[in-house]
Amino acid sequence: MPKINVLDKHVAELIAAGEVVERPASVIKELTENTIDAGATAVTVEIKHGGITFMRVTDNGCGIAREDVPLAFLRHATSKVRSQADLAHIGTLGFRGEALASIAAVSHIELLTRTEKELAGTRYLISGGEEETCEDAGCAQGTTLVMRDLFYNTPARMKFLKKDVTEGNAIAAVVDHAALSHPEVSFRFLRDGKEVLHTPGDGKLKNAVFAVFGREFTQGLIPVSYELNGVKVWGFISKPVASRPNRSMQNFFLNGRYVKSKTAMVSMEQAFKGSLMVGRFPACVLHLQVDFSAVDVNVHPSKMEIRFMNEKPVFEAVYHGVKTALQQEDAPSALHLAAPAAKPAVLRTPAAAVEQLPLRTAPCVHDSAAFSHASSVQQAMPDVRDIPLHAKDAEENAPPNFAKNGLGKENSFTGKTTGKTEEIVPPAIPDTPLPVASDVSAPPEPYVQQNAEDVPVKLVGEAFHTYIFVQQGQDELRIIDKHAAHERMLYEKLKAQAGEPEQQMLLAPVTVTLSKEEYTAVLQNLELLAKAGFAMEDFGAGTVLVRSVPVMLQEDLSSAVAEIAGHLAENRTDVGTEKLDWLYHNIACRAAVKAGDESSPQELIHLVECLEREDVRYCPHGRPVSIVLKRKDLEHQFGRL
Structure with missing residues (x-):
């Protein structure tokens, strides 16, 4: 029978670190949650080479006191949970007390922090879980964490990481979720020296959505604000015309935490039933607020899986909130038909003259040459309202092709040479009939x-x-x-x-x-x-x-x-x-x-x-x-x- 051995501290920490730190994005997720819990209003995340070689998270939160800095890197050390009763109503994003210890076990960490009451900050170095330096340093209020060479001491895990682009995009997704979950915090993301995200932090969710997803996505959103049975739902859903071919743009947040909730997903899609084609899915950025004691977030170390004590109130709140928003905001626009404007009074052809004009049937013209000829004739004819009413003026101002008709100096429109005002008679319609297009709808010969x-x-x-x-x-x-x-x-x-x-x-x-x-x-x-x-x-x-x-x-x-x-x-x-x-x-x-x-x-x-x-x-x-x-x-x- 194999002998049972007690693992030393270093090996045990490497095993435990794998539950929390799977890739660079896991590190950023844990640290951004800590910055929000610390009351920060501005957070900067900077990475290089997909976060594998360099990651830095800076915030302006409350900071860490000098005497608490070494304790922060011990496993199961936290300021957010004190007793078993606290686990029943967790109101913070972090609470397990494993993040810093797990990160420190597989990387080189440099910590700079200062509280409001301290005159000097603290610089703390730790590598592979072993403390190296703790000294005074000058820094602003808040905390800065620098991680270098992730998994340097676990090469087996290093080889399972993806390309720099893939790891960097995973980090970008984490920062996006953090920015959408807390629009009151300004997030800034730097990737290989280039700023790719900067949210305003003004507390307006739509501005955060605009910064994360851009103008096109934001323009297709409908606001949601609803409360039922103690569950509040607010945020945005996409219009039916802006639906997606998959569920990748569905973002749900529970009490400020990004989660994956099948209950919320199904209820939202049920509310869209009848408004979307089969195979299309709505997008959303929806926040749910429930009592902390009605949900269990301590299901998995990633804290993305949750369990509701009673799913029915959540389902109904999301369903009715989305349904109400669709009925109010996605109603078809009203069609207003303006009354026809009164036509200006113009001189018209006498009824007798109209009866003598040759009657022509003018079907839809398909012949391009005939259409061009008709258009040119129409453009050449002056507007009746622009023709002078006196023969002398008409003769002087008439267009060249209509000034004379071969009958002495008679004007072709008045037919008179006197200065009296006469009724205007338009030129006769030519007797040449317009070509009639062949009947294109005639059935073809049997095939x-x-x-x-x-x-x-x-x-x-x-x-x-x-x-x-x-x-x-x-x-x-x-x-x-x-x-x-x-x-x-x-x-x-x-x-x-x-x-x-x-x-x-x-x-x-x-x-x-x-x-x-x-x-x-x-x-x-x-x-x-x-x-x-x-x-x-x-x-x-x-x-x-x-x-x-x-x-x-x-x-x-x-x-x-x-x-x-x-x-x-x-x-x-x-x-x-x-x-x-x-x-x-x-x-x-x-x-x-x-x-x-x-x-x-x-x-x-x-x-x-x-x-x-x-x-x-x-x-x-x-x-x-x-x-x-x-x-x-x-x-x-x-x-x-």
Whole structure:
């Protein structure tokens, strides 16, 4: 039987540190929570190389007293919990007393701190859990923590870290959540010497949302403010038209803490039911305030998982709050029809003269030459109100092409040479009739051809704007799903282009705001996206810039990019060929004609011809493109057999 050993302090601390410090983002999360608990109004987070080599968190909070500095780095040492009773109503973000000890066990730490009552600050150095220096130092009130070389003494854990960009984006997500959870605190985030976030800290949540997610996301929000059964819900939800293809932009905060709550998520989506299409999800920045004793946050060291004592009040408060906001703020705008303005009095053609004008039928002009001629004539004719009422003035001021009509000096509009005021008679409409366009809506000739097996194929028609009916010979009726067929053909076309699809450069690049996880996934797959026809680049702060897209993609580009980013973030372990194949599926599905779309007979004929040539059987998702009904089966149904 193996002998039981008591681990020494250093090994035990390394094991315990793994529960709290998984990556650099874990360090920033713990430290930003400490700054908020310390009453800071301004927090600066600075990192280099994804936080692996350097992290610094500075705040203007209350600071740490000199005699308490060494104690702060001991495990289970905290100023926020004193007895078992305190665990029943935790009101602070941190309370476990493990963060500083865990961070110090796997990095080099330098601490600078000063309280309001102290004249001199304290500089404290600790590495690998071992104290090195504690001395006087000059510093402002508050606390500054500098972490260097994370996991320097645990190389096994170091090799599991991601690239600097990935780790840096994870830290950026933590800072975003901190800024949204406490809009009264000004957060500043510096990444490799560049400022990427700076919130105003004015207590207005919308300003914090604007700083974190940008203008486009903020413009599509609806305010929420509701209270029911002791649960208060406030913040913002997205308008139905600004919905997302996934849940990555749903942010919930409970008593100022960023959490993942299935109860809040389900209740919000239930409130949106009937306002969103299937497969679309609302975005939100929602704060929930409940009694501290009604929730348990001591479920996991990350403190992101929570348990409600009673979920029903929370569900109802979120549901009714979101539903009320949708009914009040997302109502259709009223349509106001202005009364027609009174027309100015002008001289008109006598009724008798109108009756003598040749009557012409003027259908919609499709001929471009005729349309241009009609437009030029209309532009050449002066406004009746601008024509002088006296013959002399008319002769002097009339346009050259209307000054004379070959009848001496008579004016073509008055027909008189005297100075008397006469009624204006417009020029006669020419007798040459305008060309009439051919009837483009006339049905085409019946489509009949021979397929590869010399069987006559005849287009019968279309049902529900979705299914095409084609008669094959005398014994078969083929029913084709036009979306599935078109999708498969586009998919095969993309695959045949061998990673060099046809692209179209956008006249104005499109910016797309993503969650930090999606943002990271896109930046890691830029080359893969280029093979699918997307030219994207980093625009900073969780935003990508789209410069070109596949030529066949004509839908809402922002929605397409967001859906692709969400898939890449959720399927990080897929190999490149699987990701590229999914991109082809997605592009083909979006570009294909949709079920329910009206198609002309010519389009249906073209689709049937392509199917006959390419022998398409299944769509990229595995659904059948067509089914065949035998004549004898139909006759059996109708009792003919």
